[in-house]
Amino acid sequence: MRISKEKAAENRDRILKAASRLMRERGISGVGVDALTEAAGMTHGSLYSQFGSKERLVEEAVADAIAAKGRELREDATVDDYVSEYLSAEHRDDPGSGCPFAALCCEMRQQSKGARERFTAGVKGMVGWLSSRMDKETKLKRRDDQALATLSSLVGALVLARAVNDPKLSDDILRAARNGLGG
Amino acid sequence: MRISKEKAAENRDRILKAASRLMRERGISGVGVDALTEAAGMTHGSLYSQFGSKERLVEEAVADAIAAKGRELREDATVDDYVSEYLSAEHRDDPGSGCPFAALCCEMRQQSKGARERFTAGVKGMVGWLSSRMDKETKLKRRDDQALATLSSLVGALVLARAVNDPKLSDDILRAARNGLGG
DNA sequence: TGCATAAAATGACGATCGTAATTATAATTG
């Protein structure tokens, strides 16, 4: 079969958006092409027409998730604003539309070179965004280090808060990390 | 077939040890029963005789990895000692025998209740160990919070350092986190 | 010591995975 060019582009985008969400929710190796295409209302083979392989889709989905999340960043937001949102219960409980770094970090090691490069570029972008909002009195190199340490704390706290079974402990992790970051 | 009781117990342990390592290296959903039993020198079905299901094996492997790692903790070690080892290049480059929290955290959410409970218990144990080594002048509650924040930073830095493709950035992440933790 | 029983690894099974050949229909061109 063949459908109109616009419809095909729309279908492609639906698969991409579904992948972006489902991979964050269930993990990259935890979601099959079946689930990905079904979520977009198509049969599993259509993925191959649009992306060539699951590996390629992963690369695009990683880039798409990071780019979409980057567009949500407010230019006038402070680091404290970001920390508060990041370490909130809402963010913890909605990984599908949450931080791609926290959702995908553990699986990146076994992904394709292209996917890892896009992930790495995203981390660098995030570090730059944070660094530019650090106290301007400290020197540049030190600001970058602070940004890296902050991002590590954010990601670590979020993944641990999501991993543990005990709601109280989960809340404690988020709160302790907020305090540690001076939020 | 059936083999001697001792031999069976030894086989069971080999599967468990292989699972403990492979799941940390490739992820839980990234390793099949094939690879797990083959690494122990048996056919894939033997897993079922010993553990009943992959889910059960996951539970035992998570507990085993955490317990084994806990036994490595030196009673006379300081928090700084631990931070230095944890955020080393050696630890980053050998996930198979490294921290189970960092290796498995992102996948715990979609695991069985039993597996998550063992993971959670492990986190609590680690927090207790860290907390007991925090500055005794600060009050207990605050020490626990410091321990939680420290663990978050450690895990976050390690998973990010492993995820990124750029060796320099990876080293920078570890160093920045060490500095941030005052190590 | 011989028979019954329990148990552990093997091998066979259905389900699901990712891929490629097939089919059907827009888009292109004479």
Added chain:
DNA sequence: CAATTATAATTACGATCGTCATTTTATGCA
């Protein structure tokens, strides 16, 4: 406007996944 071409989704395929029935043999008891 008709014939060709290009392409997107369907469908069929081999490989691999996790599970269970079978087989073989160690163990317990008479």
